[in-house]
Structures are given as C-alpha cells and as structure tokens.
Amino acid sequence: xxxxxxxxxxxxxxxxxxxxxxxxxxxxxxxxxxxxxxxxxxxxxxxxxxxxxxxxxxxxxxxxxxxxxxxxxxxxxxxxxxxxxxxxxxxxxxxxxxxxxxxxxxxxxxxxxxxxxxxxxxxxxxxxxxxxxxxxxxxxxxxxxxxxxxxxxxxxxxxxxxxxxxxxxxxxxxxxxxxxxxxxxxxxxxxxxxxxxxxxxxxxxxxxxxxxxxxxxxx
Amino acid sequence: xxxxxxxxxxxxxxxxxxxxxxxxxxxxxxxxxxxxxxxxxxxxxxxxxxxxxxxxxxxxxxxxxxxxxxxxxxxxxxxxxxxxxxxxxxxxxxxxxxxxxxxxxxxxxxxxxxxxxxxxxxxxxxxxxxxxxxxxxxxxxxxxxxxxxxxxxxxxxxxxxxxxxxxxxxxxxxxxxxxxxxxxxxxxxxxxxxxxxxxxxxxxxxxxxxxxxxxxxxxxxxxxxxxxxxxxxxxxxxxxxxxxxxxxxxxxxxxxxxxxxxxxxxxxxxxxxxxxxxxxxxxxxxxxxxxxxxxxxxxxxxxxxxxxxxxxxxxxxxxx
Numbered sequence: 001x002x003x004x005x006x007x008x009x010x011x012x013x014x015x016x017x018x019x020x021x022x023x024x025x026x027x028x029x030x031x032x033x034x035x036x037x038x039x040x041x042x043x044x045x046x047x048x049x050x051x052x053x054x055x056x057x058x059x060x061x062x063x064x065x066x067x068x069x070x071x072x073x074x075x076x077x078x079x080x081x082x083x084x085x086x087x088x089x090x091x092x093x094x095x096x097x098x099x100x101x102x103x104x105x106x107x108x109x110x111x112x113x114x115x116x117x118x119x120x121x122x123x124x125x126x127x128x129x130x131x132x133x134x135x136x137x138x139x140x141x142x143x144x145x146x147x148x149x150x151x152x153x154x155x156x157x158x159x160x161x162x163x164x165x166x167x168x169x170x171x172x173x174x175x176x177x178x179x180x181x182x183x184x185x186x187x188x189x190x191x192x193x194x195x196x197x198x199x200x201x202x203x204x205x206x207x208x209x210x211x212x213x214x215x216x217x218x219x
Numbered sequence: 220x221x222x223x224x225x226x227x228x229x230x231x232x233x234x235x236x237x238x239x240x241x242x243x244x245x246x247x248x249x250x251x252x253x254x255x256x257x258x259x260x261x262x263x264x265x266x267x268x269x270x271x272x273x274x275x276x277x278x279x280x281x282x283x284x285x286x287x288x289x290x291x292x293x294x295x296x297x298x299x300x301x302x303x304x305x306x307x308x309x310x311x312x313x314x315x316x317x318x319x320x321x322x323x324x325x326x327x328x329x330x331x332x333x334x335x336x337x338x339x340x341x342x343x344x345x346x347x348x349x350x351x352x353x354x355x356x357x358x359x360x361x362x363x364x365x366x367x368x369x370x371x372x373x374x375x376x377x378x379x380x381x382x383x384x385x386x387x388x389x390x391x392x393x394x395x396x397x398x399x400x401x402x403x404x405x406x407x408x409x410x411x412x413x414x415x416x417x418x419x420x421x422x423x424x425x426x427x428x429x430x431x432x433x434x435x436x437x438x439x440x441x442x443x444x445x446x447x448x449x450x451x452x453x454x455x456x457x458x459x460x461x462x463x464x465x466x467x468x469x470x471x472x473x474x475x476x477x478x479x480x481x482x483x484x485x486x487x488x489x490x491x492x493x494x495x496x497x498x499x500x501x502x503x504x505x506x507x508x509x510x511x512x513x514x515x516x517x518x519x520x521x522x523x524x525x526x527x528x529x530x531x532x533x534x535x536x537x538x539x
Contacts, residue, residue, distance in 0.1 A: 034298055034308060035508045104504070
C-alpha cells in the first residue's frame, strides 16, 4: 500500500473509532439518549471497545490470510483506542452508574461473573497499553514483549464473555461476537499449526534423505 | 416501636421526603394536578398525554396516588421490554403499528362457574379508575405511571371461580404477523410463545392487581401492552403480562415465560425485594427514569403494608 493510502486509512480509523464517542456527547447535550441515558452510554462504550479490540485482534489474521503487511501498523492503534473506550466505559460505571459506591461496586466485582471478567480484561490490558511504545519494545526485548502481549487474546476472550454473560436470554448479538472471535483465533491456530507442520515436514524430509550416499569409487 | 413505625414507613415508601426526591417544579405541578383531579372527581383525568390516542374516562382513585413525580409519557412509551416486538428497548415503539387491537376478545375460563369470552368493548365498560403506581423492572430501573383500569377481582367475580381454583394464568396473544419478535430469529431461540404469566389466587384478588386499558388519560399505546394487560405493582415488571387474550383459573401453579427461559433468574413470585439479588446483579438499588443517581429499592416496591401479609412465614429467598 502506498504511503498516501496508509495516511488515508489511518485517518479513517481515527474518525471511525471516535465517531461513537462524538455521537454520545452530542446525544448527551441534546438529552436524546433514550429514557435511560446511563445504561445507553455504558452499553455503547462497552460495545465500541469490544469492536475495536476485535478489530485489533483481526489485523494479524488479515496478514496471514492475504499476505498484506499494512494491517500490522493498525494493531497498536486499534488496541489503544479499545483500551481508551474500556477506561471510559469503566469510569462511567464508577462515576455515573454507581456514583462511587465503592462497597457496592466491590461486591459486584466479586459476586457477578460478568463484571469480574470485565474488570479482569481491563486489568490485563493495562500493562499492554503501558508497554505499547517503541521504547518499551526495545527495553523488554522482542521475545519478552511478544510473550507479554499475548495477553491480548485472554483480554479478547474475557471481553466477549463479559458481553455474553450480561446479556438476557433471547438477545443474539453477543453470539456474533463469539463467532468473530472464534474465527480470528481459528485463523491464528491454523497458521500456527501450518507452520509447525511445515517445520516438522522440513525436519522429516531432512531425515528421509538420510545420509548422502557416498559416490562409489568403484563405479 | 419507633423502629417498627420506621419500617412501616419504609414499606410504604414514605421514608424519603417527596421534596427531596422530586424536582420542585415537578412537585408543584403534581400538586396542581392532584388538586385539579380532585376537583374533577368524575371528569376525564387531569393528565394529558402528548399523543393522539383515544381519551379514556376514568375516576381518579385517591387511595392510589404517590408522592413521587410521574415519569413522562415519552419515557413510558419509548423505553419498553416487550419481547413480542423485539429484544431492544426501542423495538416496541418502533414496531408497534403492526399490532391490531380490534377486534379483540379475552377468554376468562378454567375453574369457574361461568367461563366467559369478553369483547374489549365490554371490558372498557368496567368501572375504570386512574391509579398512580410505581413500576420496578427486574433490570433495576423504575417508573411512576398513571394507569387506567379496574381491579382483576371485579372481572374474576363475574366468572365465579370454583373452590379448586388456586392460581390465575395470563396468556398473551401469539401472532407473528402482529408481533415480529415472535418470528424465529437467526439463532432460533427467544422466549417460548405464548408469553404466559401467573399469580396465586389471593394475589390476583388483591385490590392492587389492576386490569389495565389505559395510561395518562388515554387508551394504552400498543407498546405498553394494548389493549388489555395486567399490572401487579409489587412484583417485577415482567409479571405484568401484556396484550392478554386469555385468563385461566387453575389448580396448579402456572408455568411462566421467564421462569421457563431462565429458572434460576426469574421465579414464580418475583416480588420486588432489595434483599434478594438477581444472580447477575443486585436488586438493592434502582434507577428511577430519568434520574441520574440510583435510589434504594423498597421492599415490595413500597406496597409492603398492603401485600406483605400474603407472604407471612414464606422464605422469600427460596420463593424468589
């Protein structure tokens, strides 16, 4: 992709990601966020965070499937935007929904599995956000950094569980997220298996070749 | 004694001074409204809705008023759980036009001497009264609604329940052409249609249990369960089944829609109870639409002094 194309794409990602926040702010000012604005805001922020997190998780599969290199550049941006939305989502829960009723919120975190996994996902993403800079990659070293950042898969699974477990029976939207997450993880698993088999096949081929027959001097 | 009186006040929802929980303007409006309604004892209700539904004449029942501010007509009619239309809160208002409420009949049958099929026009001729009730949704939000209707006991007396009748079962219309939410979705599951609900006979005969045909001085909007629904104010909202076509007296506890869908989350009784949590969230507080801050949920939704005696000796954690 041309550098101009990348700039356009990057701008598009920024606009698309911040759009839901803008719609919420406008709706808040116009008092037009359903009869239960806090519930609507919490849900919209959470859903946007999940979409961005899955989008971030979708960049590597794009590279695997289509051999594009550009998606990797958006992995971090999308991940950080997801983290931003999760933080706002969490702050709204604390400040607007429960109005700093710490005891009640603490009980909820411990007693309600969907809240437990949601908070856990947020906590897991903190070190990833902190170590998202080039400098941190260098300081940690590529291998350790990659290992740490595998936590994003755990956070993705927890995020989808959070959505699945809070939904009432009859609501089907969370299942689409389960399917998307499953597909994204399946692509990675397939790629990982393929490479493993590739390596094993290479080694096996090496062995089958056996010792190179020594040219017979008598021939 | 003082504590007991305090508890009683709490059960009635009188522990919070109205001026504290209600914006003063609304508070004054309400006082004007009450005064107006009292002056026009037999005239159409003093409250007007900003819609074009048919007005409905009803006597304001002074025994069922509340110090709480009324929830706006717009909020009452745009934020609904009515899975027959769809699972989103705005689906009922958006899709309500497909429901046709004429012709409409309601069968009242089962263990009674005179099973009868009532036409909706006959039901509208019962002695209609306006009552302001709190509505507490199991999802921890609440509203205050001026309903119009008549006590279920007036209807049940007409059909003369037999001695074997112990429960009442309510059944909502099934018609996927009118209720798009009843079509099978992509994943193939929703509630089992028809939506059924139930009450014990003493709960059904309780003077608070209201067969409802209108709100805010007009006939019920479709999204609120037109043309005929039940309202049971001390229970979570899903107990108050909408768009009824059948009321049946039974000997056994009826199967109820949400209990079938998620038995650990929704019991047969489903009395509003701040001490018994929903498995996935606390019921201790609620958000009164459209307030920002949560408020404490009242035992039996504030109707304890009228209904608590029906549950004396019952373990309300077990019979949730």
